Amino acid sequence: MYVDIGNALSSVATPGVSCDSLERLDERVADAHERIERGITDREFGYAALALPEDTDADVIETAVEPLDDIDVDAVLTVGIGGSALGAATVSGALGPGSAGTFVLDNVDPRRTARLLDDLPLADTAVHVVSRSGTTAETLANFLVVRDAYEAEGVDWTERTVVTTGPDGPLRTLADEEDLPALDVPDGVPGRFSALSTVGLVPAAIQGHDVSGLLAGGQAGRESLSGSLFDCPAYALGAISYALEERGASQHVCMPYSEDLEFFAEWFAQLWAESLGKDGLGQTPVRALGATDQHSQLQLYRAGRHDKQVTFVRPREHPAVPIPETDVEGLSYLGGSTLGDLLDAEFEATEASLAAAGLPNVRVEIDRLDAESVGELLYGYEAACVLAGELMGVETFTQPAVEWGKRAARGLLGGGEFEEADAVAEKQRLLVE
Numbered sequence: 012m013y014v015d016i017g018n019a020l021s022s023v024a025t026p027g028v029s030c031d032s033l034e035r036l037d038e039r040v041a042d043a044h045e046r047i048e049r050g051i052t053d054r055e056f057g058y059a060a061l062a063l064p065e066d067t068d069a070d071v072i073e074t075a076v077e078p079l080d081d082i083d084v085d086a087v088l089t090v091g092i093g094g095s096a097l098g099a100a101t102v103s104g105a106l107g108p109g110s111a112g113t114f115v116l117d118n119v120d121p122r123r124t125a126r127l128l129d130d131l132p133l134a135d136t137a138v139h140v141v142s143r144s145g146t147t148a149e150t151l152a153n154f155l156v157v158r159d160a161y162e163a164e165g166v167d168w169t170e171r172t173v174v175t176t177g178p179d180g181p182l183r184t185l186a187d188e189e190d191l192p193a194l195d196v197p198d199g200v201p202g203r204f205s206a207l208s209t210v211g212l213v214p215a216a217i218q219g220h221d222v223s224g225l226l227a228g229g230q231a232g233r234e235s236l237s238g239s240l241f242d243c244p245a246y247a248l249g250a251i252s253y254a255l256e257e258r259g260a261s262q263h264v265c266m267p268y269s270e271d272l273e274f275f276a277e278w279f280a281q282l283w284a285e286s287l288g289k290d291g292l293g294q295t296p297v298r299a300l301g302a303t304d305q306h307s308q309l310q311l312y313r314a315g316r317h318d319k320q321v322t323f324v325r326p327r328e329h330p331a332v333p334i335p336e337t338d339v340e341g342l343s344y345l346g347g348s349t350l351g352d353l354l355d356a357e358f359e360a361t362e363a364s365l366a367a368a369g370l371p372n373v374r375v376e377i378d379r380l381d382a383e384s385v386g387e388l389l390y391g392y393e394a395a396c397v398l399a400g401e402l403m404g405v406e407t408f409t410q411p412a413v414e415w416g417k418r419a420a421r422g423l424l425g426g427g428e429f430e431e432a433d434a435v436a437e438k439q440r441l442l443v444e
């Protein structure tokens with residue numbers, strides 16, 4: 012992974028702004044790096060995520076999905092939500108379908124769920140049900156609906172299902188009762204940091220992707236961590252994002268120039284929002300796609316309120332799709348190029364346009380969309396996020412605000428006594444009166 016913060020540095024280095032000078036910032040990166048290293052070594056909660064490339068056993072994942080070889084798997088359906096869905100969606104999205112298409116049920120929208128279950132060839136569809144807690148209402152409800160659809164078609168779902176969950180909870184009970192292949196979530200790793208584990212890699216294994224390569228890429232990211240933002244791409248990204256946030260960049264636009272990285276932008280949104288949105292701080296993540304969103308959002312980024320950091324994410328190599336020569340007047344300039352050339356030109360023009368307008372932007376590149384590069388990209392963003400959290404002084408690995416809503420929803424559905432549900436009921440009562 013390569014990170015170029017050149018276009019953002021001038022914003023940070025502007026004299027008189029209430030932001031650390033670069034030198035001081037780098038000293039703080041060195042301190043934070045020491046803290047992070049201690050956390051990784053001791054496998055402390057959260058920091059353990061940065062040890063996943065070493066701790067995840069590709070063989071365990073590959074062995075768990077072996078029984079699926081007896082079925083001609085055409086599709087893999089992930090049933091999970093948040094960190095239990097987005098890592099897998101990102102990996103599979105970035106690497107492409109491999110031997111089976113991937114689908115994700117991470118919402119309880121009845122229209123979408125019904126349509127998806129109607130369309131999927133269930134006899135040839137493997138299901139990966141993931142919930143770290145084993146209690147998340149959306150995931151368990153969707154799984155019950157999926158099971159029912161298999162039974163209605165007379166297809167044995169138990170032969171097609173792999174579960175990944177924690178040691179307790181209803182999902183673990185169900186896996187035990189039905190004798191399903193069940194993988195453990197890694198200890199001490201919050202869902203949004205678990206892409207490079209059983210949580211994120213099962214669909215990739217079913218699709219025949221190179222799970223060891225993904226972990227090797229993560230390990231390259233691990234080995235690149237060092238005590239200076241000038242030597243470590245991940246920390247350059249984390250430190251500049253922190254510094255820009257301090258300077259008013261309250262929004263962080265993640266703009267991949269690759270359709271296959273669209274899920275990556277969604278994964279980034281959860282990582283950044285849940286980890287850093289605390290104590291009145293944090294950057295609101297915004298998802299955009301190059302070149303498409305140049306034609307819808309770029310006007311705002313360049314000429315609207317300068318409260319944004321734009322981070323471009325792109326592979327350096329593209330498959331060659333030549334644009335045919337034409338003698339149509341006004342189009343001849345396209346002939347002889349490839350779609351990749353055009354995409355690159357669009358990217359470079361946009362980057363220059365934002366820089367010329369003084370909007371800080373960062374460039375994150377990988378060589379190509381292969382297992383190693385994607386593993387390194389995911390690891391690099393996680394390390395960037397952990398570093399930014401250290402610099403901001405927030406509790407990166409918790410999400411109390413999300414949990415309030417989860418408890419309230421369960422309470423409202425009769426899933427136990429929850430004070431939060433009482434608060435919602437009281438608010439509804441006041442609205443009615």
Ligand SMILES: O=P(O)(O)OC[C@H]1O[C@H](O)[C@H](O)[C@@H](O)[C@@H]1O
Nearest residue numbers: 093094095142143144147202413
């Ligand atoms: O994996 P689960 O326990 O089902 O949790 C799924 C998701 O639930 C919540 O929304 C949390 O805020 C997320 O961080 C988590 O990834």
